[in-house]
Amino acid sequence: MRISGATHYISAAKEGVLDPKAYLSDLMRKLEPHARSLNLFSKINERSDAGKGGTLHGLPFSVKDNICVRGFPTRAGSKILEGYEPPFDATVVERMKAAGGSFIGTTNMDEFGFGTFSTNCAFGAPRNPFDDSRSCGGSSGGAAGTTAILSHHVALSESTGGSISCPASFCGVVGLTPTYGRVSRYGLIDYANSLDKIGLMARSIDDIAIALPIIAGKDKRDSTSMAQPELSISNELIESIAVPEELISAIHDKRIIDMFSASLKKLEEAGVEVARISMPSLRYSIPAYYILACAEASTNLAKFCGMRYGAAWNAYDKMYNEFFTEVRTASFGVEAKRRLMLGTFARMAGYRDQYYMKALKIRQKIVEEFKGVLKGFDVIATPTMPLLPPRFEEIIEMTPATVYALDFLTVPPNLAGIPQVSMPMGYLDDLPVGIHFMADHWDESKLISVGRMWEQRMEYRFPMNLEGSP
Amino acid sequence: MGIEIDEEMIEKVARISRIRLAPDETKRLLNDFKEILSAFSMLDEAVPDCEPAFHPIEIKNYVREDEPETRIPPDEIIENMDTHQRFIKGPRMQ
Numbered sequence: 001m002r003i004s005g006a007t008h009y010i011s012a013a014k015e016g017v018l019d020p021k022a023y024l025s026d027l028m029r030k031l032e033p034h035a036r037s038l039n040l041f042s043k044i045n046e047r048s049d050a051g052k053g054g055t056l057h058g059l060p061f062s063v064k065d066n067i068c069v070r071g072f073p074t075r076a077g078s079k080i081l082e083g084y085e086p087p088f089d090a091t092v093v094e095r096m097k098a099a100g101g102s103f104i105g106t107t108n109m110d111e112f113g114f115g116t117f118s119t120n121c122a123f124g125a126p127r128n129p130f131d132d133s134r135s136c137g138g139s140s141g142g143a144a145g146t147t148a149i150l151s152h153h154v155a156l157s158e159s160t161g162g163s164i165s166c167p168a169s170f171c172g173v174v175g176l177t178p179t180y181g182r183v184s185r186y187g188l189i190d191y192a193n194s195l196d197k198i199g200l201m202a203r204s205i206d207d208i209a210i211a212l213p214i215i216a217g218k219d220k221r222d223s224t225s226m227a228q229p230e231l232s233i234s235n236e237l238i239e240s241i242a243v244p245e246e247l248i249s250a251i252h253d254k255r256i257i258d259m260f261s262a263s264l265k266k267l268e269e270a271g272v273e274v275a276r277i278s279m280p281s282l283r284y285s286i287p288a289y290y291i292l293a294c295a296e297a298s299t300n301l302a303k304f305c306g307m308r309y310g311a312a313w314n315a316y317d318k319m320y321n322e323f324f325t326e327v328r329t330a331s332f333g334v335e336a337k338r339r340l341m342l343g344t345f346a347r348m349a350g351y352r353d354q355y356y357m358k359a360l361k362i363r364q365k366i367v368e369e370f371k372g373v374l375k376g377f378d379v380i381a382t383p384t385m386p387l388l389p390p391r392f393e394e395i396i397e398m399t400p401a402t403v404y405a406l407d408f409l410t411v412p413p414n415l416a417g418i419p420q421v422s423m424p425m426g427y428l429d430d431l432p433v434g435i436h437f438m439a440d441h442w443d444e445s446k447l448i449s450v451g452r453m454w455e456q457r458m459e460y461r462f463p464m465n466l467e468g469s470p
Numbered sequence: 471m472g473i474e475i476d477e478e479m480i481e482k483v484a485r486i487s488r489i490r491l492a493p494d495e496t497k498r499l500l501n502d503f504k505e506i507l508s509a510f511s512m513l514d515e516a517v518p519d520c521e522p523a524f525h526p527i528e529i530k531n532y533v534r535e536d537e538p539e540t541r542i543p544p545d546e547i548i549e550n551m552d553t554h555q556r557f558i559k560g561p562r563m564q
Contacts (some may be wrong), residue, residue, distance in 0.1 A: 194526070298487065324488045
């Protein structure tokens with residue numbers, strides 16, 4: 001059985017072999033130059049106090065830049081939030097601190113989560129620690145890169161359409177997106193309320209199994225978290241895996257398909273039944289997702305107008321419409337403007353039924369299709385991304401529609417709100433490739449179980465193993 | 471979907487979104503919209519015979535107890551804003 005980073009750290013701290021304060025101070029000194037050269041952090045917490053006791057005994061944790069941390073700059077990768085310091089902790093941050101976690105800083109991301117490669121960050125793109133000429137993936141790119149270089153750490157991250165799975169795959173770490181509503185979104189700077197989920201990245205599934213019960217659970221400040229059944233993680237027998245044929249046949253990189261087939265074979269050898277199935281509605285996932293996500297974003301971001309948060313615009317001689325337009329024009333990036341406008345368009349009179357209402361119905365169809373398959377199978381599996389982490393110069397050449405289409409493997413489970421985990425599946429050209437497991441609503445326990453089964457058959461590689469001295 | 475998008479439409483959407491576009495941005499966004507909406511036109515063939523899903527899971531309304539609570543002191547909240555004598559400053563209405 002693999003000894004995970006967090007497990008190892010926690011038992012050492014518990015036994016008094018490791019002093020959390022000395023560990024943290026040494027770690028921060030070592031982390032700083034790498035975090036800077038790879039641009040992983042929006043801001044490092046220079047006054048980091050070591051957490052005490054609890055479940056985590058000072059285990060370091062980072063926070064994606066769109067999750068509020070009290071008295072700490074939180075910008076969601078956007079210039080429009082420069083200078084904003086939330087007067088409160090998000091529920092997940094509050095819970096990690098209460099469990100004895102040590103907050104080490106906020107990680108870089110695409111502006112408001114609008115991206116697949118973290119290149120839409122107003123403060124520069126994080127670079128992949130496996131090859132710094134390549135993307136970390138997005139939108140939680142900084143969280144994934146940080147997880148890839150720190151031995152003992154968990155990252156609070158967030159997914160709307162694949163923003164945990166994609167970067168976890170590109171940076172060779174484990175990324176779990178829980179069921180929609182499993183983790184409170186109170187204190188999350190929202191992109192699309194009906195799609196956003198706060199989740200975790202770590203170096204092993206056992207690290208995830210330690211942190212998930214801390215952040216999960218009902219929160220009166222987020223009504224969507226109140227419907228959840230209690231989280232119970234146990235070792236479940238995984239007997240069957242379904243593979244949606246439509247998704248696999250749309251992958252062009254044959255090496256990724258071959259690696260995936262070999263991975264399924266390993267699981268079959270362990271006694272798991274693998275069946276190819278059809279999920280015809282998934283072909284509509286990309287348009288349905290982008291219409292819903294952009295429509296919700298276009299209303300959510302209306303609050304950023306230069307008055308209440310971040311960038312203050314002191315041009316009070318201007319009329320209010322002119323004032324709002326000026327601050328938004330100057331502060332939003334290109335992709336943010338594109339998505340706000342797409343969402344506004346999809347909600348406009350005359351197009352609402354054609355786009356928005358139809359997308360909502362397709363989501364229902366996709367939810368039904370997933371639930372139908374998961375009645376007969378424990379989990380569904382695909383590769384996480386259809387490509388290796390691309391170089392920055394390759395990304396510049398991609399059109400927006402091309403980039404959106406690359407999300408076809410991660411968008412379906414996000415649209416359906418089912419839990420999913422991306423795990424390192426293997427390495428091609430010394431770059432990590434991810435495998436994606438999906439389970440039914442509230443069934444995170446099955447993902448942990450299939451994850452443990454997978455990790456018994458897979459050796460992970462990490463580009464760096466930074467840790468503090470004990 | 472047979473929707474004709476032109477520069478006038480792009481400018482209208484930008485105006486509603488409270489964003490001002492330079493002429494080259496309008497042109498670029500027009501091309502982006504055309505490409506994206508053309509890719510989305512596959513929705514034309516979809517005829518989903520079901521109710522719309524506003525959330526992926528069943529959501530009920532929960533209300534908190536009607537008890538006063540000062541979680542964040544008001545003075546801390548307005549620290550992020552430009553204020554005058556604890557009033558938030560804003561642009562002219564007319």
